[in-house]
Amino acid sequence: MSAAAEQIVVAIDGPAGSGKSSVSREAARQLGFDYQDTGAAYRALAWRCIHEGIDTLEPSDVIDSLDSFEWSIGINPADYFVRVGSHDVTEAIREPHVTSVVSSVARIPEVRGYLVEQFRAIIAQSTQRGIIVEGRDITTVVAPQARVRILLTASEEARISRRSAELTGVSAQATATELSFRDTQDLRVVDFMNAADGVTTIDSTDLDFEQTVHAVVDLVQASTPD
Numbered sequence: 001m002s003a004a005a006e007q008i009v010v011a012i013d014g015p016a017g018s019g020k021s022s023v024s025r026e027a028a029r030q031l032g033f034d035y036q037d038t039g040a041a042y043r044a045l046a047w048r049c050i051h052e053g054i055d056t057l058e059p060s061d062v063i064d065s066l067d068s069f070e071w072s073i074g075i076n077p078a079d080y081f082v083r084v085g086s087h088d089v090t091e092a093i094r095e096p097h098v099t100s101v102v103s104s105v106a107r108i109p110e111v112r113g114y115l116v117e118q119f120r121a122i123i124a125q126s127t128q129r130g131i132i133v134e135g136r137d138i139t140t141v142v143a144p145q146a147r148v149r150i151l152l153t154a155s156e157e158a159r160i161s162r163r164s165a166e167l168t169g170v171s172a173q174a175t176a177t178e179l180s181f182r183d184t185q186d187l188r189v190v191d192f193m194n195a196a197d198g199v200t201t202i203d204s205t206d207l208d209f210e211q212t213v214h215a216v217v218d219l220v221q222a223s224t225p226d
């Protein structure tokens, strides 16, 4: 395979509310790349535990459930969906009762090991020229060799106000509490607040959505031979 034909992997990490998912998806659409939302897989597992009555605070029960965990997530940015078995859970996995337990399943090492393998397999199966993969540990664990590695940050204030705008019926105060609680939980597992060596930080605090997408697309194009 010539260098130009090699798959381009773009790894994007960042905290909750940094805009990673929407920015990654739109950047992938503009670049003609696939897009993998890894957080959705952790959310799908959390949803499934709630649905089946599996206690997310019992790691061995969650680990046992992995054998029968059937899930799929669309990687075409124009056709995004999340399914667990025959259930379409695209919307349901964003509900606050799922969000509140996702960190408990995500901190279980066996869960991470299982999902990281799946994420790598999905990258390998992509038939597009490139794939944007976003989450918390993509630049460091899932795809540390990615061609482009980005940490997408924003001030806590900006993140809370963006997340509040997405969630209807939830107060700004409740969103702030949830976000900072989840960041604290998640930071025990992986550091997504500081860029690892070779990772470019994009601070989106003062950028709007289009400007942030543009910054990502520019970085990808600058590192990609025509």
Ligand code: CDP
Residues within 6 Å of the ligand: 014, 015, 016, 017, 018, 021, 038, 039, 040, 042, 043, 102, 103, 106, 134, 135, 136, 137, 138, 182, 186
């Ligand atoms: O969109 P938001 O940043 O709020 O969350 P998400 O990307 O949907 O991720 C949901 C949860 O999955 C996070 O709070 C982490 O607990 C977990 N996660 C993870 O541990 N590793 C990843 N690569 C992605 C998500």
